[in-house]
Amino acid sequence: MVVRVRVLIADDQRLFAQALRAALFEHDIDVVGIAEDGAETIRLVRELAPDVVVLDLAMPRATGFEVMEAMRAEGSRTRVAVLTGGESPGDRRRAAELGATAFLSKSQSLDEIVESVRLVGALSGIGRGAALSDG
Amino acid sequence: MEPQQHTAVLLDPHPLWLEAVQSVLTSLDIAVAGKATTAEEALEIIERDEPDIFLVETGLTGSVSGSSVVRAARQRVSSLRVIALASSSDPADIDAAFDAGALAYVVKTARPEDVAATIRQAFDHSIFLARVQAVGVSPTPEPERAVEDDEGAALTRREREILALVAEGHSNRELAKMLWVTEQTVKFHLSNIYRKLDVSNRTEASRWAHKHRLLSSAEAVPA
Numbered sequence: 001m002v003v004r005v006r007v008l009i010a011d012d013q014r015l016f017a018q019a020l021r022a023a024l025f026e027h028d029i030d031v032v033g034i035a036e037d038g039a040e041t042i043r044l045v046r047e048l049a050p051d052v053v054v055l056d057l058a059m060p061r062a063t064g065f066e067v068m069e070a071m072r073a074e075g076s077r078t079r080v081a082v083l084t085g086g087e088s089p090g091d092r093r094r095a096a097e098l099g100a101t102a103f104l105s106k107s108q109s110l111d112e113i114v115e116s117v118r119l120v121g122a123l124s125g126i127g128r129g130a131a132l133s134d135g
Numbered sequence: 136m137e138p139q140q141h142t143a144v145l146l147d148p149h150p151l152w153l154e155a156v157q158s159v160l161t162s163l164d165i166a167v168a169g170k171a172t173t174a175e176e177a178l179e180i181i182e183r184d185e186p187d188i189f190l191v192e193t194g195l196t197g198s199v200s201g202s203s204v205v206r207a208a209r210q211r212v213s214s215l216r217v218i219a220l221a222s223s224s225d226p227a228d229i230d231a232a233f234d235a236g237a238l239a240y241v242v243k244t245a246r247p248e249d250v251a252a253t254i255r256q257a258f259d260h261s262i263f264l265a266r267v268q269a270v271g272v273s274p275t276p277e278p279e280r281a282v283e284d285d286e287g288a289a290l291t292r293r294e295r296e297i298l299a300l301v302a303e304g305h306s307n308r309e310l311a312k313m314l315w316v317t318e319q320t321v322k323f324h325l326s327n328i329y330r331k332l333d334v335s336n337r338t339e340a341s342r343w344a345h346k347h348r349l350l351s352s353a354e355a356v357p358a
Contacts, residue, residue: 013222013243015250019155085149085222106149107172113151 005121008050009034010041010067011083012059016106020054020083020113027114029121038062042070045078051124054117055100057084057091068098081120083113141258142168142186146177146204147220148195152243156190156220159251174199174207178315182211188257193219193232193240201228205235207315213292216257220250289331295349297324301337302344 007029011017014036021031032048035041039061045053053071057064068080081102082095092103101120104113143165145153153170160167165188169180174195181189189208193201205217219232219240229240239253256262290298300310307325311318325337334340 015155015159015245015247016149016152016243018247019151019158022158023151023154106151108150110150110154 004028004030005052005118005124006030006032006048006050007117007121008032008041008044008048008053008078010038010044010053010059010064011056012036013056013085023110023114024117027118029114029118038064038067041067045071045076046074049076050078051121052079052081052101052117054081054083057082057095058086065094065098068095068100072099077124079120079124081117141165141188142184143188143190144168144177144180144184144186145170145190146172146174147190147192148172149192152192152220156250159247159254160190163251163254165254174204175315177204178207178211181208181215182316185212186215188216188218188254190218190220190254191237193221193235193237194223194228200231202231202235205232205237209236210293210296210314218253218257290328294324294328294331297321298328298340298344299349301325302341302349304341 007024009017009020009031011020011034014034017034017036021034024031032050033044035044037060041053041055041059042062044050045067053067055064055067059067062070064082064084071078071080080095080098080100081104082091082100083104083106084091085106087105095103101123102116104116108116141164143160145156145160145167147153147156150172153172157167157170168184168186169177171177171180177189177191180186189205191201191204191208193205195201195204201219201221205219208217209215217235217237219229219237220243221228221232221240222243223229224242232240238257241250241253245253252262297310297314300313305313307318307321310321314321325340328340329335332340332343334343
């Protein structure tokens with residue numbers, strides 16, 4: 001059976017988050033939640049245990065990096081796909097060090113973003129082995 | 136008769152933002168004439184389609200500032216309603232957008248319904264805010280008006296702008312670059328200016344501009 005990837009979107013730009021949710025849904029990717037700040041993201045990752053969190057870096061109440069630190073400290077198995085609108089020097093390296101699986105830019109095309117999220121979701125499935133194949 | 140549908144042009148370097156804004160416009164029954172990820176594309180569409188509204192991310196990176204795009208857009212279509220939809224909430228950026236002629240400035244963290252309300256207000260103004268400045272926001276300066284002159288009333292806004300720049304000594308090539316048009320377009324406008332002012336060359340046209348104290352658009356804020 002086909003297993004749909006479960007995604008949490010973390011972005012304080014609400015309109016953008018809604019558009020991303022619609023785009024992912026059209027491509028058979030489930031969005032299980034939208035978090036509008038870092039603290040809410042940490043809580044929803046814990047509660048919903050999504051396969052992927054699409055994570056903006058610049059958010060109030062905990063930045064994307066702080067979210068990743070918290071996830072690592074809690075031993076979260078949710079994979080991180082950073083999706084940022086403004087990249088600063090060193091962001092990619094820091095994200096990789098904190099365990100991000102992908103680093104995406106909002107200037108990428110919609111198709112590229114969706115495919116990357118799908119790919120990160122597939123990696124999540126590999127990581128969890130039998131749990132996903134059972135649906 | 137059905138009222139004519141409003142049209143919009145969108146500019147944002149992030150394609151998904153264009154989709155996001157388009158969904159809001161569709162809900163308001165506003166047709167999207169074009170979507171662009173670069174200033175050049177957006178200005179080309181604006182020049183071609185003369186839309187009613189321009190939604191623009193004014194925090195553009197690269198060689199062109201958001202403010203200059205707003206100015207260039209309004210120079211092409213003087214009736215254009217410009218709404219800045221931007222990531223920055225820095226008062227200096229907000230002031231710069233207003234100075235360039237933006238009607239409203241919406242921070243991208245705004246709720247979708249607030250974005251929709253702002254767009255609706257651009258056409259149907261029914262909400263008026265007190266003249267109270269937000270903390271850290273400097274008062275918006277009164278717009279400086281270009282000199283009006285009966286003799287020059289026949290000139291369009293674009294022609295006045297070109298004439299003012301000619302009077303400042305700019306070449307056609309420089310004008311084309313400054314105004315985002317081809318040299319051919321500049322020549323076309325100049326020939327109309329000569330005809331309307333009944334002059335035969337740029338020297339005489341410049342003399343007319345100096346005599347009538349025509350301001351360049353760099354000094355005159357779009358009305």
